[in-house]
Amino acid sequence: MHIKHKSYRTASGGRLHVLDDLFITLANGEVVALVGPSGCGKTTLLRIIVGLERDFEGSVHLRACGSVGFVFQEPRLLPWRTVEENVRLAAPAASEAVLGALFAALGLTAHCRHYPGELSLGLARRVALARALAVEPDLLVLDEPFVSLDAELAARLRTELVELVARRPVTTLLVTHDLDEAVLLADRVILLSASPARVMADVPIANPRRTRSADELAAIRNQITRSSKQA
């Protein structure tokens, strides 16, 4: 599966230059993290990829890509439907077994009948994650999925995500402004510049996700920072 982009110019108000000459390719099953400063157009890029934004120059090719699972920055659940209904509505074809396993893995089994308004933000984000995974997507897109959670909770959710992706590999595009998070989760880290966003560094990480030690993470981190300075 490949995603190719050429230069995008997104108009918001006047012709604001948000993205500039980006060319990104994802290999099948690869987890890629896009890292960049706030407001550099990461979210815009995701919106273009999933087809929510059509006013741009360039092209997106999603080869062999049927379904997309999207985790928005905010959970975006339907407040008038229960947790279970929220997930089922997005993934009407999902089997009982898949849903049950997903709810169990994310610790949501006890909350199936609750309404989103009764959930904490951490739980609501889990539901959003469950919804995106329930469609068994060919492409999983995560837009800062752990932002505004306390560090401990974010760490736990990250581990859960790693476990779930290990269980059923899926091509994943993760957007974050947190380099540590990117290094922890991704097979490849792409560093974006400030707006208009350009690719500053593209660093593959060889070690499998679950075996990375703290020292290694720090080393990779340094390497990425260095390569971005050279660029």
Added chain:
Amino acid sequence: MNLVMRLGSLALLLGLWLLGSHLVGARLLPEPQAVGLAIVQEARSGALEFNLAVTLARVAVSFAIAMLLGTVIGLAMGRIPLFDQFADPWLVVLLNLPALVIIVLAYIWAGLTETAAIAAVALNKLPVAIVTVREGARALDRTLDEMATVFRMSKWARLRHVVLPQLAPYLAAAARSGLSLVWKIVLIVELLGRPNGVGFEIGVAFQLFDVTRILGYALAFVIVMLAIETLLVQPLERYVSRWRSKPA
């Protein structure tokens, strides 16, 4: 406590009625017990039930037509700016056309028929429903819309699970104000051109200067509408807002 307050307030109203009746005389304002007796007599002859049923049927049909059309048109106007610009002048005209003019014209153009009566009532209610639903359609959450797009929800699922729940409070407001508006207009329509129904009976009583009967029919119908409000509208409202009632 709430109930005590309500009963007390009702008792006070009855007391004032009784007092007024003694002050202006039973011809102009008959005593409550006389009105109650008239209701019972009408009910025994079967006339009350018949007329209530006829009027209620007209209310139900015209209300349903107005709500359905109002929801469809209001939703379209709220979602499609071009259609909104086109249809808005028509809406303003309809909103400001007096109920009486619509009724009289309907009877002239379509004859003194049931169809004309129901169309006239529905047409009176329609613009109000459109305006309320349009307001709701304009306030629809764009972020949820995007969510539905990304997850490729079907048109029907979107309408049922994304759009309609957001419109529910607006639909409830339109229904509530609409129900009281519709039944008042139905009475006028019956008075002007129907051979039966509560409006017709009140018209006859008016010609005979029979205040007892006027009050009897009015009271009976108010009770029916109150029952519909508490037994149908309120439980429905509670059901559609059940997710709201339990805060985190």
